[in-house]
Amino acid sequence: MPNREITYAEALREAIREEMKKDPKVFLLGEDIGIYGGSFGVTQGLIEEFGPERVIDTPISEIAIIGGATGAALVGMRPIAEIMFFDFMTIGSDQLVNQAAKIHFMFGGKAKVPMVVRAPAGSGTGAAGHHSGSLESWFAHVPGLKVVAPSTSYDAKGLLKSAIRDDNPVVFVEHKLLYKTKGQVPEEEYYIPIGKAEIKKEGKDATVIGYSIMIPRALEASKILAQEGIDIEVVDIRSLRPLDTDTIARSVKKTNRAMVVYEPPRFGGFGAEISAWVGEELFDYLDAPVVRLGGEEMPPPYNPNLERKIVPQIEDIVREIKKLVG
Amino acid sequence: MLSLEDKLDMYRKMYLIRTFEERAEELYMEGKIWGTFHLYVGEEAVAVGACYALRADDYITSTHRGHGHCIAKGADVKRMMAELLARDTGYCHGLGGSMHIADVEKGNLGATGIVGSGIPIATGAALGCKLQNNDKVVLCFFGDGAANTGAFHESVNMAAIFRLPVVFVCENNMYAMSFSVKKAFALPDIAERAKGYGIPGVSIDGNNVLEMYETTKVAVERARQGEGPTFIEARTYRWKGHSKSDRQSYRTKEEVREWMSKDPIKFLEKYLREEKVGEEELENIKKQVERDIEEAINFALESPEPTLEEARRMVYA
Structure with a gap:
């Protein structure tokens, strides 16, 4: 197996790219994810590769980003929403907690919401009270949501691919201090099941x-x-x-x-x-x-x-x- | 009416903001300031013109790009610099940093890191003032990006229907991080939004401090008389990147240069010269400002850092 080391951010990007190539239903929306490449560079190059119809820059509108992903998922798409900082999840969390998480259950299993919400969490960058939060526990408390928080490049890629394929809303927690860390990731495709330690x-x-x-x-x-x-x-x-x-x-x-x-x-x-x-x-x-x-x-x-x-x-x-x- | 002294004071404040920002950036490059911050260079006329229309006991709410608002409302640059350097003598004891500077004694209800989150707070503060019948006005600074948040819509509507004493100053600096207003709005003027809320709205040149003052003055008086909010769109431009990690791939150097030629400080300088203010007087103001900033830096560098015990005591009132 050819060994190669890539960063956690690159691993995430590979997961997104592979799934976007495979499935036209997969698309991205979020703030500054296009030409800016995401606030931590995860989506760099994707707008050039997939175009602005599938890599959608939005205004600063977290309710409409998460709610928009929910609605698009409801009609058959597989959106990946990026929330610029995990702290901002609170703004869109009505759509996530009251809608996305509950729709499958409340509608008696008649609808599903296959979507991923990715967000950078954690402190250690000097960004103070509004940009350093670790709120994953809040979302882990909600039945209907899945919450994933990988620690390595390998896990980040395999779990994000599974999250995109999952038929439920998945909250994907990315620690800011991990983005530049490197780890071995094979060239060939793989998935890591959600819910496996x-x-x-x-x-x-x-x-x-x-x-x-x-x-x-x-x-x-x-x-x-x-x-x-x-x-x-x-x-x-x-x-x-x-x-x-x-x-x-x-x-x-x-x-x-x-x-x-x-x-x-x-x-x-x-x-x-x-x-x-x-x-x-x-x-x-x-x-x-x-x-x-x-x-x-x-x-x-x-x-x-x-x-x-x-x-x-x-x-x-x-x-x-x-x-x-x- | 503004006297010549007032205009010289406006000039001093704008230059103070500019110098504060430029020196803060240097300190960041030297590794003395931690984290990130958002510089107000190029937008000085908005804060200074708007705050000049307020009474000392009026309130403002600020944004993540808040150093200019803070200085314009009368903050001490020593304590601001100390906050940027994470010192105990800073406005927030080094716990808040650049994005959370508040100077409550001077009526600055704080900067915020969540875009748009100051708008409901300003609305609530205006409600509080109205309930206390204290004759105070709240001036709410926010950016073009914030005008697209849900918080904006709910708050402006509520302020309008309750006729609250608040003035909404939208600093349109043309970009929400990398997202151009041309892409973010289907309207040519953000101020047109005001119609939808049944309040007056006006788009003005935010780089003209005198126009900024005159327009805000009318809005503040209207608010103080119980006639409700006004929406002011102040068109300006951020010369520097969004934060300290911005490659600025979304705009051209030509565009930046063009806006830099509309320097709000140079504009006022030209006006003052026409009013027969001598070069020496302008130079003296600048030198004094530069000394003040150096003093602020020394004060900050010599100040102690906060302790964990102290931080623990801050969690609850």
Whole structure:
């Protein structure tokens, strides 16, 4: 197999391009996705390749972007909507939460909404309170939506292709700090099923469960911990909803200790759901309470030192694992 | 009527905005400012002309491109620069940054990173003023991009039917990030939208500070007398990129140059010369502004950063 490394942003672009070539129903809409190429460059070159009829620049109108995608999906298209920053999802979320998510159910299965809403999430770029949000937990709470948050180029491509093919609305969470990270992606086509976790590193002493940017951080932490003789297993859930509890269970039954790590505020964040599930279902296998490492209870601050401090970093994972295992 | 002193003060403020922006950009290039920001260079006449029509106790709402509004409403550039440098002495203790500068004491109800989100807030502030019967007016700055948000429609309509004391100033700088107004509107003048809400609307030259002032003055007085909102479309141009990561592939250098030849500061300078203001006086104003900005930078650089404990205390009132 020819090995090649591409960035997370390039992997997403390849997924979009392949699906657009294959299916004329797939089209893009969003702000500055045409000649500008998207605020993080994901759609660069696509308007040149597919034209303005399939790569549609819109005004600043998130309600009409998400609602428009919903309507187009309802009549047989497969739209991919880009929301410039995840924080702006809140503006269009009536259409997503009250319409797209519920239509299949409310209409008694008579209609479907095959669409993807992609958005860059997360802090770490100094963009402060309105451009640094990690709101994936909000959407994972909504039955009818699927929520995916890949951590590598390989997963980003395979999962986005599956999301585009999915007959349900899928929220696709892209962490800003991952866009430029590189990873191996094969030339040949592949899909990764939504709802399947992956063990990114095997280990025996404790399981770290996370997604998105927290996976590379957990893997870095594992190297530091290995020097001290602590061998952690890293479970990348990849999809928040549906959640692959089988993989989590297999891992925790082996290590008997679990830590959940996530960027949003700890209180009510998605890690709380995982933690609760592990506590309920795997109680007999646990040697210690599940550790929940989440963000601080505050909006993202502008000051770079504070911005870093309020989100779990490698050293925080190392410290908490030592406490859990020690 | 504006006196010559007023006009010289307008000139000083416009030059202060320009110098603040240019020095902030240099600090960004030197790596001293973090994140991103949106520069107001080329649009100075809009903020200065509009704010000059307000009383000191009136309110404004600002945008992501808000440094100019903040300065025009009377902010201290020291505390603004400190905010850009993420210091505790900044207007928001370094927690908000460029996109969230607020100077509530001076009536600036804040910049926002969500395009269009200031419009409902301005409408609500005007409702609050009306309910308190305090004779104050709210001036709402927003861009051409914001005029296409749902928030715009709901808010302008509500302000119109409640006859709220608010003036909507749409800074049409020709682009919502990369999206040209020619593509974003099926109307030639955004101000035509006003008809649909039953309020007066006017399109004016936003690079002419005197026209900006005169037009806003009428709208502010109308609002203060309980006659409701006015929509002002101020046509201007952003000289710099949208933010710090803009390759500007969506517009030509010729277009930028053409607008730069309509420099709002040069326009006022020419006017002042015709009013027999001497070169020395203009030079002295500029030098003083440059000293003020350097002082602001030094103040910011010497200021401490906020602590996590302090930030925690800010989450709830």
